[in-house]
Amino acid sequence: MTAPRGRVGGGVDVAGRGAHSGIAGVLASGWVVGLAPAVLAIGGGLLLGGLLVSLLGVSPLEFYSVLAKGTVGSAFGWGQVLFRATPLVFTGLSVAFAFQARLFNIGAEGQMLLGGLVLAWVGAWTGLPGAPFGVLLALLAAAAMGGVWGAIPGLLKAKTGSHEVIVTILLNFVAFALVNYLLTRGLALPETVRTAEIQEGARLARLTEWVPVFRGAPVNAALFLACAAAVLLQLWLRLSPHGLSLQLLGEGPGAARYAGLSVGRLTVLAMTGAGALAGLGGASFVLGYKYYFEEGFTGGAGFLGIAVALLARNRPLWVVPSALFFGALSYGGFVVNRLVPRELLDVLQAVILLLFILFDQRLGRKRT
Amino acid sequence: MLDPTTRLAPDSARVRSSLSGILRISLLLAAIALLAGFLSACGGGESESKKKVDAFRVGLVFDIGGLGDKSFNDAAHRGLLKAREDLGIEFEYYEPAEGSEREAALRIFAAGEADLVVGVGFLFSDDVKKVAEEFPEKKFACIDMTYQDGDVIPPNVVGIKFREEQGSYLVGAIAGLVTQTGTVGFVGGMDIPLIHKFEAGYRAGFEAVRPDGKVLIRYAGVTGDAFQNPTKGKELALAEIDQGADILFHASGSTGLGVFEAVRDRDKLAIGVDSDQQAEAPGHILTSMTKQVDVAVFDTAKAAKDGTFQGGIRILGLKEGGVDYVYDENNSQWITPEIRERVEALRTEIAEGRIEVPAS
Numbered sequence: 125m126t127a128p129r130g131r132v133g134g135g136v137d138v139a140g141r142g143a144h145s146g147i148a149g150v151l152a153s154g155w156v157v158g159l160a161p162a163v164l165a166i167g168g169g170l171l172l173g174g175l176l177v178s179l180l181g182v183s184p185l186e187f188y189s190v191l192a193k194g195t196v197g198s199a200f201g202w203g204q205v206l207f208r209a210t211p212l213v214f215t216g217l218s219v220a221f222a223f224q225a226r227l228f229n230i231g232a233e234g235q236m237l238l239g240g241l242v243l244a245w246v247g248a249w250t251g252l253p254g255a256p257f258g259v260l261l262a263l264l265a266a267a268a269m270g271g272v273w274g275a276i277p278g279l280l281k282a283k284t285g286s287h288e289v290i291v292t293i294l295l296n297f298v299a300f301a302l303v304n305y306l307l308t309r310g311l312a313l314p315e316t317v318r319t320a321e322i323q324e325g326a327r328l329a330r331l332t333e334w335v336p337v338f339r340g341a342p343v344n345a346a347l348f349l350a351c352a353a354a355v356l357l358q359l360w361l362r363l364s365p366h367g368l369s370l371q372l373l374g375e376g377p378g379a380a381r382y383a384g385l386s387v388g389r390l391t392v393l394a395m396t397g398a399g400a401l402a403g404l405g406g407a408s409f410v411l412g413y414k415y416y417f418e419e420g421f422t423g424g425a426g427f428l429g430i431a432v433a434l435l436a437r438n439r440p441l442w443v444v445p446s447a448l449f450f451g452a453l454s455y456g457g458f459v460v461n462r463l464v465p466r467e468l469l470d471v472l473q474a475v476i477l478l479l480f481i482l483f484d485q486r487l488g489r490k491r492t
Numbered sequence: 493m494l495d496p497t498t499r500l501a502p503d504s505a506r507v508r509s510s511l512s513g514i515l516r517i518s519l520l521l522a523a524i525a526l527l528a529g530f531l532s533a534c535g536g537g538e539s540e541s542k543k544k545v546d547a548f549r550v551g552l553v554f555d556i557g558g559l560g561d562k563s564f565n566d567a568a569h570r571g572l573l574k575a576r577e578d579l580g581i582e583f584e585y586y587e588p589a590e591g592s593e594r595e596a597a598l599r600i601f602a603a604g605e606a607d608l609v610v611g612v613g614f615l616f617s618d619d620v621k622k623v624a625e626e627f628p629e630k631k632f633a634c635i636d637m638t639y640q641d642g643d644v645i646p647p648n649v650v651g652i653k654f655r656e657e658q659g660s661y662l663v664g665a666i667a668g669l670v671t672q673t674g675t676v677g678f679v680g681g682m683d684i685p686l687i688h689k690f691e692a693g694y695r696a697g698f699e700a701v702r703p704d705g706k707v708l709i710r711y712a713g714v715t716g717d718a719f720q721n722p723t724k725g726k727e728l729a730l731a732e733i734d735q736g737a738d739i740l741f742h743a744s745g746s747t748g749l750g751v752f753e754a755v756r757d758r759d760k761l762a763i764g765v766d767s768d769q770q771a772e773a774p775g776h777i778l779t780s781m782t783k784q785v786d787v788a789v790f791d792t793a794k795a796a797k798d799g800t801f802q803g804g805i806r807i808l809g810l811k812e813g814g815v816d817y818v819y820d821e822n823n824s825q826w827i828t829p830e831i832r833e834r835v836e837a838l839r840t841e842i843a844e845g846r847i848e849v850p851a852s
């Protein structure tokens with residue numbers, strides 16, 4: 125069978141309902157088989173994590189109870205996890221979007237960084253209209269900035285064939301240097317590494333304003349924007365001719381060319397869209413939390429977006445729970461900091477990803 | 493038409509067999525983890541009971557980089573260790589990695605049992621102010637706090653600043669008195685105002701004792717990476733040595749490790765920064781410009797414990813013992829009694845305000 129992987133589960137599902145009942149039927153149904161690698165990887169990762177923790181002389185029980193209490197065990201923890209997940213949704217979508225055309229966007233970090241700077245720059249503009257137009261304007265500008273930064277590797281790939289992985293990685297460094305240059309040459313306030321505060325009209329509301337239990341947690345309305353982006357992207361990929369063309373390109377340039385599509389144009393489209401999505405990654409921090417750009421605010425969300433997309437198998441709707449999971453893990457590293465070195469949670473993330481790839485390949489091969 | 497059942501049977505059987513394989517791996521992992529859990533449960537258990545019930549509690553949040561940087565954060569940690577030893581306080585800490593974690597850590601401490609909450613580094617300036625306003629009954633301190641004119645510092649916050657330029661002035665003078673070529677070098681980390689303070693003081697101190705000499709200035713870059721790039725540090729140091737510099741002062745975090753390597757290779761001298769860096773290149777460290785973060789942390793904890801805590805900005809220069817240079821048996825071979833006397837005279841002049849050291 126050569127059907128694209130994402131739709132194989134559905135085929136099995138139809139068969140499952142028709143014939144077998146009982147455990148075999150349930151196991152063979154698309155949902156369970158689809159989720160099984162993720163569940164097994166997370167379970168296995170957490171077990172291995174317990175082992176590592178006990179090697180450090182800390183009781184795994186205490187470790188996991190502190191981890192759970194600090195992250196999902198309180199409203200404050202939830203507020204932190206949701207805040208952490210918000211940029212991951214954007215960068216996860218960015219990577220997933222490019223991957224529809226089998227392009228790897230390793231540049232989400234730089235795109236998000238530049239987008240964040242533009243958010244702060246436009247947001248601080250004194251002529252900015254009030255909400256909601258101020259927010260909208262800032263978001264559009266950031267998406268445009270990220271889009272331009274993503275379009276560069278797209279264009280280079282289309283025109284010269286240079287590999288987008290190399291170009292996006294290198295453009296990250298250009299973005300780091302550019303942002304720091306602009307910060308040190310006037311955008312940053314004296315003796316700080318942050319910009320001036322943005323106008324009222326560009327700010328996104330904190331969730332505490334509607335849900336008081338989140339008091340003190342930075343989660344804000346950017347979360348809804350992120351979820352909306354995931355839903356819209358899923359619909360767009362399903363329904364729009366461009367979305368379908370992208371996926372056709374993902375099947376191979378030959379297939380796309382045979383169908384009469386312009387491979388070059390689709391490549392640029394995929395990378396521009398990916399850049400625009402990552403460019404919005406800063407909305408949560410800049411428009412909804414600190415109200416300014418700060419050096420290093422991305423916290424590696426651009427790179428973690430790759431993992432988020434991987435665990436979500438590049439499907440936009442699944443990016444949301446995947447981002448939530450990685451958000452919990454990365455905030456968890458901070459929570460358990462008093463017990464174990466926080467790098468342990470980074471190890472845990474890596475183990476879970478490796479197990480996921482392993483299980484996914486084993487089960488995936490059996491499925492097709 | 494194809495009967496769906498004929499397709500399903502082999503498929504599901506294979507799925508089941510591969511699942512059972514994974515299940516076996518998982519069970520094995522579970523067994524290992526459980527075993528490890530039992531082992532560690534037997535060993536652990538005493539850590540909780542050690543805490544004193546009514547001790548004065550300090551919660552400290554480190555700067556980016558966390559513990560083990562051999563410099564800024566470690567100095568703050570030393571201050572806490574000394575406070576635990578001498579004052580009997582208890583402390584806990586967080587090492588935040590990301591922008592939102594600074595505030596989260598301060599909040600968790602403030603909402604918990606901590607009596608004093610300390611943020612180490614200028615990045616905490618806004619976060620400390622914000623959280624302190626919400627927890628007026630708790631005391632807060634921020635090391636290297638930045639503030640603009642007109643900023644209101646809440647009464648329960650003390651912002652501690654150092655006059656790095658004054659300490660740099662003295663090591664600049666030492667460099668000017670010790671150099672044989674008349675040319676010395678400076679290697680900065682990130683090209684920002686904070687590091688310009690080191691450069692300006694160093695240059696002024698050098699020129700005060702050696703008006704005909706030359707100071708070479710180089711920065712490692714404009715990104716945060718400039719503070720952790722030893723390769724670049726060595727390159728810059730070698731370039732300055734090739735231009736005739738025989739003493740190099742660095743203010744560049746771990747980039748300075750490259751500077752030390754360069755002076756070892758070429759048999760020149762280097763001046764360390766923040767902490768006494770003698771151990772990094774024994775025999776090649778002329779002195780170090782030290783920033784007494786540990787003393788500041790200790791003093792703040794003591795004041796808060798004794799009830800003499802006062803809010804506001806405290807600026808620690810030479811007079812207050814906030815900055816200094818290292819003089820001991822390791823470097824008396826270069827810093828002769830005459831040089832020592834001359835430098836100490838400069839110290840007095842600065843402390844009494846007769847010399848105004850430029851900060852930029």
